[in-house]
Amino acid sequence: xxxxxxxxxxxxxxxxxxxxxxxxxxxxxxxxxxxxxxxxxxxxxxxxxxxxxxxxxxxxxxxxxxxxxxxxxxxxxxxxxxxxxxxxxxxxxxxxxxxxxxxxxxxxxxxxxx
Amino acid sequence: xxxxxxxxxxxxxxxxxxxxxxxxxxxxxxxxxxxxxxxxxxxxxxxxxxxxxxxxxxxxxxxxxxxxxxxxxxxxxxxxxxxxxxxxxxxxxxxxxxxxxxxxxxxxxxxxxxxx
Numbered sequence: 001x002x003x004x005x006x007x008x009x010x011x012x013x014x015x016x017x018x019x020x021x022x023x024x025x026x027x028x029x030x031x032x033x034x035x036x037x038x039x040x041x042x043x044x045x046x047x048x049x050x051x052x053x054x055x056x057x058x059x060x061x062x063x064x065x066x067x068x069x070x071x072x073x074x075x076x077x078x079x080x081x082x083x084x085x086x087x088x089x090x091x092x093x094x095x096x097x098x099x100x101x102x103x104x105x106x107x108x109x110x111x112x113x114x
Numbered sequence: 115x116x117x118x119x120x121x122x123x124x125x126x127x128x129x130x131x132x133x134x135x136x137x138x139x140x141x142x143x144x145x146x147x148x149x150x151x152x153x154x155x156x157x158x159x160x161x162x163x164x165x166x167x168x169x170x171x172x173x174x175x176x177x178x179x180x181x182x183x184x185x186x187x188x189x190x191x192x193x194x195x196x197x198x199x200x201x202x203x204x205x206x207x208x209x210x211x212x213x214x215x216x217x218x219x220x221x222x223x224x225x226x227x228x229x230x
Contacts, residue, residue: 004157042221042222043220044220045217045219055211056211056213058217092158100146102148103218105157105158
C-alpha cells in the first residue's frame, strides 16, 4: 500500500459526459501528479500540482482539468468524454516538486467510456 | 527529445532462470532513472532508482540495475526469477520541466511471463 488513495476504482460512463476522479496523496506529500495509461499511448504524464498550484503540464487535453485543494487532495475533471478517453488514470504523490524524488502511485481509476 | 525505450514488449522465462529487461533512454542532462513494477490490477511500485554514485543499484525483491552512460542504458536484472515476478515492468526517466519540477517519462513496458 503506497498510501495514495484514488476513488472511484471503476467508472463507466457514456460519451459526452463529465466525470471527476479523486486522489488523496500520502500524508506529508505536497506534490500530486496525474498519469493516463492506455493501450495505445502507454503511461503518459498529464499534469502536476504542488501545494495547490499547477506546476507542470504534459499531454493533457483541453477537455481535461485538474485542481489541488487546500487539504492537498486533487481532482481530475474529464469532460465531453470520448471513447478514446477510456484508460486507467493514476495519481502519484511526492514530497517535493523542485527536486527529483520518488513518486508513490495510487491504485488507479479505470474509466470506461461507452 | 526525451524518451525511454523498452525494446522487449513481452519476455517469457522459466522459474529459477535469470532475467534481464532492457531500457534505453534519451535525455540531454544527467538522467534520473527508475524501474517500476505493475502487477495485474495494481498501481506502480518502485523497484529501484538511480540518481548518482554507484552505477549498480540494488532494489527490492532481489532486483538490481546497472546504469551505463556510454550505452544510455539502465537494464534491470534478477539472478533467479520467481513465479510471483510475473508482472509488467516500466523504466522511467525523471525529466526536468520548464517550471523546474520533474515529471516521469515512461517506457512502453515489458510484460514478464514466468513458466513453472
